[in-house]
Amino acid sequence: MTQLNEPHLPADPSGDSAWETALAQLDEAAELMGLAPGVHEILRAPKRSLSVSVPFRLDDGSTRVCQGYRVHHNVTRGPAKGGLRYHSSVDLDEVKALAMWMTWKCAVAQIPFGGAKGGVAVDPKALSRSELERMTRRYASEILPFIGPERDIPAPDMNTDEDIMSWIMDTYSMNHGYSVPGVVTGKPVSIGGSRGRAGATSRGVMYTIFSTLKSLGIGIEEVSVAIQGYGKVGGHAAQLLHDAGCRVVAVSDVDGGLYRDRGLDPEAINRHKKLGGSVSGCPGAEPVTNAELLEIDCDVLVPAAVEGVISVKNADKVKARVVCEAANGPITFEGDKILSERGVFVVPDILANSGGVTVSYFEWVQDIQAYFWSEEDVNERLRQIMERAFVEVYQMAEDKGLTMRQAAHWIGVGRVAEAHLTRGLFP
Ligand code: NAD
Numbered sequence: 001m002t003q004l005n006e007p008h009l010p011a012d013p014s015g016d017s018a019w020e021t022a023l024a025q026l027d028e029a030a031e032l033m034g035l036a037p038g039v040h041e042i043l044r045a046p047k048r049s050l051s052v053s054v055p056f057r058l059d060d061g062s063t064r065v066c067q068g069y070r071v072h073h074n075v076t077r078g079p080a081k082g083g084l085r086y087h088s089s090v091d092l093d094e095v096k097a098l099a100m101w102m103t104w105k106c107a108v109a110q111i112p113f114g115g116a117k118g119g120v121a122v123d124p125k126a127l128s129r130s131e132l133e134r135m136t137r138r139y140a141s142e143i144l145p146f147i148g149p150e151r152d153i154p155a156p157d158m159n160t161d162e163d164i165m166s167w168i169m170d171t172y173s174m175n176h177g178y179s180v181p182g183v184v185t186g187k188p189v190s191i192g193g194s195r196g197r198a199g200a201t202s203r204g205v206m207y208t209i210f211s212t213l214k215s216l217g218i219g220i221e222e223v224s225v226a227i228q229g230y231g232k233v234g235g236h237a238a239q240l241l242h243d244a245g246c247r248v249v250a251v252s253d254v255d256g257g258l259y260r261d262r263g264l265d266p267e268a269i270n271r272h273k274k275l276g277g278s279v280s281g282c283p284g285a286e287p288v289t290n291a292e293l294l295e296i297d298c299d300v301l302v303p304a305a306v307e308g309v310i311s312v313k314n315a316d317k318v319k320a321r322v323v324c325e326a327a328n329g330p331i332t333f334e335g336d337k338i339l340s341e342r343g344v345f346v347v348p349d350i351l352a353n354s355g356g357v358t359v360s361y362f363e364w365v366q367d368i369q370a371y372f373w374s375e376e377d378v379n380e381r382l383r384q385i386m387e388r389a390f391v392e393v394y395q396m397a398e399d400k401g402l403t404m405r406q407a408a409h410w411i412g413v414g415r416v417a418e419a420h421l422t423r424g425l426f427p
Contacts, residue, residue: 017094018307018308018328018329019093019094019097021329021331022100023044024333025405025409026040026409028333028409029406030413032406033410036417036421039420042420043417046074046100048146049070049092049095051092052068052069054066054067054120054138054139054142064135068120068139068142069095069119070095070152070154071099072115073099073116073117074103077107078111078114079149080099080113080153081115081153081360082115082152082154082155082157082357083118084118084120084154084156084157084160085118085120085157085158087119087121087123087159088123090119094119098117101329102114103412104350104408104412105349105353107411108412108415109354109389116152120135120139122135125159132164133163136168137170141171144172147168149182149183153183155184155185155360158231158306162187166188166191168183169181169183169191181367182364185197193363194359195375197360197378199240200355200359202237204358205233205237207355207382207383208351208352208386209241209246209302211386211394212324212345216322218321221245223299224247224249225241226249226250226298226300226320227304228252228293228327228330229253229303229304229305230252230253231305233304233353234304235273237302237304237326238264238266238269239266242263242265247263248264248266249261249298250293250296252280252289252305254278256278256279256280256281256287256290257287257289257290258280259285259293260285264282265284268283294317294318295314295319296319300321301323303323303325303327304327307327307329307330308331309327310323310330310335311331311332312334312338314335315335318339320344321344321345322345323347324347327353347404348409350409351390362382394407
């Protein structure tokens, strides 16, 4: 393919934004693998970005308008797939970055989807349940032409859950006049959700940590783990790793964290969180801040909250031997360089947290077939995909002297580029 445009402006790798990080990672992979310039240019820009205003009625009768987005980064390998985030900091650049990472993630896991992401700039905690439902249904209506089982399949991400997926599925189905379960994943099992989806991302993180420890010759028992973010991904991961015999020494959420050298009990933390809404203040543990948690002396650090938490500002203070990115983009491009120079083994997001999209793919397949699998089947198929993806990335990193992130991008970008070159450039 020949070059299509003016040469692009290089990404600013020192920028801490998710979009700068995503572009810098792609540019680095393109250079390492000698990617054709035309394909590189195509992959730098999302295929389509939709920005919508979302008006909805508040309980007091007044109207509020929020900004929403849905981005399809690439659909060359299949329908677009990616989560939906509700957070006051959501903007188009963040959604573009998250959509790009979804493209590589699906390719690394060899799942026949492209990459998408959506978001609404809103603090959902400030809304009542009925306000949240009205906002979600209006957002779903606004992005209706973008989504569908063959087009784009949203799923939960930060601050979105299976109720929100149910409302989107219902809104889409009502507009079509029949039930369309395959339009979203992460739904309740009662309307076509998959067994095992709720904990899938965390289970995938656990399998990836086990593969990492095996490759590094470290035993699972007594490995100490610190987890930032105690939501759907971090909370489940804490429980699974604890049950598997690891020592979960620290956890946190947006309000603060907990530390206990002998190990925390996730069940006690869950009970405490149910009462007050936060892990913070759980008895029997010392308080830690989110910044301190990242610098704790432990074997495995699992950032499972937001982007950019490890950067040039603190990467030299990270003491963990392994960082497993359960969150998307928790390490900036320059922060990553520092960790790599210091010999920290970083398992990149596009590999480590691909368990979620993998079981979302299983859910979509089950919805289309209208034939549902047992949880054991789901977990076993997930394990096989996660282990195969890890081995492929690890082998590539060893063979070519790359970091795990460079190898994962080489594989992911390479598969998407191959699909582009095979299909050719329309028209
Ligand atoms: P969630 O909303 O269920 O949980 C987020 C957690 O992070 C909460 O405990 C919250 O208090 C905490 N948090 C928020 N801001 C924080 C901050 N500034 N510092 C520390 N903690 C903070 O979200 P989730 O679905 O668990 O997603 C977490 C991360 O995992 C996101 O990066 C998301 O994109 C990624 N991810 C999620 C899935 C999934 O299936 N849900 C799949 C792949 C990747």
